[in-house]
Amino acid sequence: MQQLAKVLGKNIRAERKAKGLSQDNLALICKVDRSYMGRIERGEVNITIEKLYQIAGILECEPATLLPPLTSDLYL
DSSP states (O other): OHHHHHHHHHHHHHHHHHTTOOHHHHHHHHTSOHHHHHHHHTTOSOOOHHHHHHHHHHTTSOHHHHSOOTTSGGGO
């Protein structure tokens, strides 16, 4: 499951950069510490569904687009 967090974090980082947001700005909007946002993007923490939806809303994307495809072996 740790690999799932890493892929999720990588996808969040890519979407954040595509939107032109800095990690500091995303953390500020999400009301979390910048170091915590860094840990999310590095896949060092498992975030809640609520936090996933919050981040997706801020990034203006569907939460599912941040997750790896269901066919991935990361879910095993």
